[in-house]
Amino acid sequence: MRTLAWLRQQLERARSRWSSRTFVTWAVFGSTMIMASAGLHxxxxxxFLGYGATLFGVLWVCRQSWMRSEAATHQDREAKQANWVTIVALGALGVLLLTRLIPFxxxxxxxxxxxxxxxxxSIRSLYQTNTPASSALYLSIIPWxxxxIPPALLYHVFHVLTQLFLAGALYFLLASFSVPLRRRLAAAVLVAFALSAVQFLGYWWAFTQQMLGMGFLLIAMGFFLRRSYWTPLFAxxxxxxxTxxxxxxxxxxxxxxxxxIVQLFRSRRxxxxxxxVMLVMxxxxxxxxxxxxxxxxxxxxSDVFRSYGVFLAQVPSERALEFRGNFIGSDVFRWLILGSIxxxxxxxxxPEIWWRxxxxAAFFYRHLLLLYAALAxxxxxxFAPVIYQARFSIMLDLVLLVFTAPALLVLVEHVAQRRSGYMVLVGALAMAPISMGLTVWHQRPMITTSELREMKNFPALAEPHAGVLVTDSYYAPWLWGFATWGTVAPGYLGDSWSHASWERFWYGxxxxxxxxxxxxxxxPQPPLYLYLGERQQQEQPYEWFIRSSPVFVNVSPHLWKFIGDPRPVPVFPST
Amino acid sequence: MSIDLLVAGGVVLAYFGGVGLLCTELLGKNLRWDERIALAPFCAVAVTVLVIRVLRQLWGVWLPALPRWQVLVVMGVSAVLSVLIVVMRARRRMRKSLRARAQ
Structure with missing residues (x-):
């Protein structure tokens, strides 16, 4: 009985100290961490749970100190620290540029x-055929x-610039919050963006249209927070x-x-x-x-939704990668964002962390609701298996970076004040540049320099209208971009064979x-050339056939001309 | 890289910078310099896309089909004019604020 009374007393004490909000906060945090780490060793x-609980706990403990600070004090400090903010922002842009240029x-x-x-x-087609481009991306590069400027150089310069534009858009979005610390938040989000491995991989996969589109999305959101009538134009x-x-x-x-609007009606406003006006516009x-x-x-x-619906389950396996968005899977994505979760x-x-x-309610509905809506x-x-799923992860990462910025700022400001805290902080935050550095370093090009040279040399080797049949889709864009538009690959670029035909060709x-x-x-129209890249060395039946049959003439290390001579064909040894 | 290409690239960069800054100037006076710099490329891209699209849609003018030097001159002139307008407006704003402070 005495024990029960003691337990009840302890519970009462804990209840008075810990509000229901505290329990909800820790419950949400705990369940998020458990879900995020599901399936890991x-x-x-x-x-990860220890790391997350430590960071969350530190932020929770110093919550009282940053909550007590008055906004006016922050404003004064903001004015004094303006130079530091500029230095941090420029430093982040420098790191961003360096990581983007290292592959080159x-x-x-x-x-x-x-x-x-x-x-x-596509840019080369603009040069050579002078076809009016309809895509907004190609219209925007017309001045270049x-x-x-040569197509490959033009594309790469524009792609690197797009990264800087995207960083600018993030900065603009954070600077659009009407909170006293917005400049520091904007600088913090630039640091997070420069160290984001997901964003680097999005850059490496060359999703230029999406990157520029995301920049416009963030700018539209920034104007929306500023209650500007320019929002619909950028949207x-x-x-x-x-799209x-x-x-x-x-x-x-x-x-x-x-x-x-539901909230307005509920509060009878x-x-x-x-x-x-925004709704009408x-x-x-x-x-x-x-x-x-x-x-x-x-x-x-007509083609996608009617054939396959919205979910990936209906998409045939050979097109699954294409319809998923051809980017890292959700498991790799989860692994890459673990540190910032x-x-x-x-x-x-x-949400108090924005204002300190x-x-x-007015601030929440005017400023934060948009971010929460985007997050949801x-x-x-x-995480739902919808068409284009993988590409949405790049956008989710951007929104998570926006949410990371205020906590990162608090951590730097409050923990770094103590020597021991400073050491812990440096140790924890050093992981991000190391992880980013490893990601950048391990990202190899898809084709070798000699392969690229050979592709660019194709017009000199082949007849003017010769086509190339690529037997592995991996090489399709490279040959299409650098060799000839007469490139056809399994399943696209005007290919006429079904997947079953290709399977017969590959493995029959x-x-x-x-x-x-x-x-x-x-x-493609004859004369027909076939390309076997360096990674196609596994001696599949069709590779053996192309390499050894007299109906093909080897014109360069990876290129065979199909002469169609009906001489007897050697039989594949395994048959 | 030839001098010709460098000059042309410079003109295009100046066009994007100038037009972008002019647009941010017209978008709102309460934008700070750092916000303007962040916003300028998007404004330049937006204006370029809209102008090229409207020229083609309404008058059938396709920019790359015009002589290169003509397009470069137009871009260079728009860059210079944009920068001039931005500088003049900034100077006027500064003079106004100085006068207000003196009073």
């Missing part, structure tokens, strides 16, 4: 990922094109540049307005003039965007059948 999981310094002309070839090829441009990015913005704004801008991008939208609905989670459950004092939309799109035992299939092929 137990030792890694334990280390190490590997030369084409060190980036899969989409490089498609962009270079007119200047006569429209985000949509024109990259999925525009769709994310549209969904975010829809969720925001739904919650905001009228919808304000600005929101009304949005309703006008949406049909304009759909009209301008009608081809993309119609293709999405405790910080972003703290900001999510503690209790947040009013992107978490669903990133009959070389006679392969020869017949190639002879019957009318696209």
């Amino acid at each position: 137990w030792a890694v999981r334990l280390a 310094l190490r590997f030369g002309e084409a060190p980036l990922g899969y989409d490089t070839g498609f962009y270079v090829g 094109y007119v200047a006569g 429209l441009l985000a949509f024109l540049l990259h 999925p990015t525009g769709a994310v913005l549209l969904l975010t704004l829809a969720v925001y307005h739904l919650v905001y 009228y919808v304000d003039r600005w929101t009304n 949005g309703l006008v801008a949406l049909p304009v965007a759909v009209w301008v991008k009608w081809n993309d939208v119609a293709n999405l609905f 405790p910080l972003s989670c703290f900001t999510i459950v503690h 004092r209790r947040v009013s 939309v992107l978490v669903v799109l990133t 035992s009959s070389d006679e059948e392969r020869l017949q299939m190639l002879s019957a092929r009318d696209h």
Whole structure:
């Protein structure tokens, strides 16, 4: 009985000390950490939970000190520390530029990922055919094109600049918060952006349209927070540049307005003039965007959604990678953001950290609701198996970086004041540059310098209208971008074979059948060349056939010309 | 890289910088210099996309089909004019604020 009474007394004491909000906060944090670390090795999981609990605990303990500070004090400090903020922001931009240039310094002309070839090829088509480009990205590079800059150089310069633009957009978004510490928050988000491995990988995979589109999305969100009438224009441009990015913005704004208007009605208040005007302008801008991008939208609905629905489960396995968005999977993504999860989670459950004092409902609905809406939309799109799932993770990472900034700032300001805290902080934060450095260092180019040289030399080796049949899609964009537009690859670039035909060509035992299939092929137009890259060394039946059959003439280390001579074909040894 | 290419690249950069800054000047007076710099490239891209699209849609003018030097001269002139307008407006603003402070 005495023990029970003691326990009850302790519970009462804990209840008086810990409000229900505290329990909710720790419960949300704990469940997020457990979900984020699901599936990891137990030792890694334990280390992660310890790291997360330490960071969260430190922020929680020093919460009283940063909550007590008055906004006016912050404003004074902001004015005094303006130079430091500029130095930190410029330093972050320097790191950003360095990490983006390292692949070029190490590997030369084409060190980036899969989409490089498609962009270079499209720009080359502008040069050689003078076709009016319809995509907003190509329209925006026309001034560079007119200047006569070579396509590959033009593309890479523009792609690196896009990273700086995106950093600027993040800065603008954070500077749009009407909080006293906005400059410092903006500088902190630049540091987080420069050290984000997900953003680097997005850059490495050469998603230029998406990166620029995301920049416009952030600028539109910044103008939205400033209650500016320019918001729809920048939202429209985000949509024109990259349809999925525009769709994310549209969904975010829809969720925001739904919650905001319901809250207004519940508190028996009228919808304000600005929101009304925004809704009307949005309703006008949406049909304009759909009209301008009608081809993309119609293709999405008629070809993609009608054939496969919205979820990846219906997509055939050979097209799964393409429809997932051809980027890192959700497991790798989760692994890369593990380090920042405790910080972003703290900001999510503690909106006070933005103002450093209790947040009013007006501030929450005007400034923070938009971020929470974007977070909710992107978490669903990133972790649900929807079409384009992988690409949404890059946008989710950006939103998480925005949530990371305030906690990072508090950590630096309050923990670094003590010597021991400073050491812990340096130790914890040093992990981010090390991890980022390793990611940058391990990112190798997809093709070797000699392969690229050979591709660029293709016009000199082959007849003017010769086509190339790529037997592995891995090489398709490179040949299309750097060798010839007459490139055809399994499943795209105008390919006429079904997946079943390709399987017969790749793995079938009959070389006679392969020869017949190639002879019957009318696209690309003959003379036909076949490309076998350096990674195609596994001696698959078709590789053996191309390398050894007399119907092919080896014109360069990786290129074979199909002469279609009906001489007897050697039989593959395993058959 | 040839001198010709460097000059042309410089003109394009000046065009983007100048037009971007002019747009941020027109977007709102309450933007700080750092916000303007962050916003300028997006404004320049937006203006370029809209102008090229409107020229093509309404008058059938396709910019790359015009002689290169003409386009470069137009871009150079717009860059210089944009910078002039921005500088003049900034000077006027500064004079106004000095006068207000003196009073």
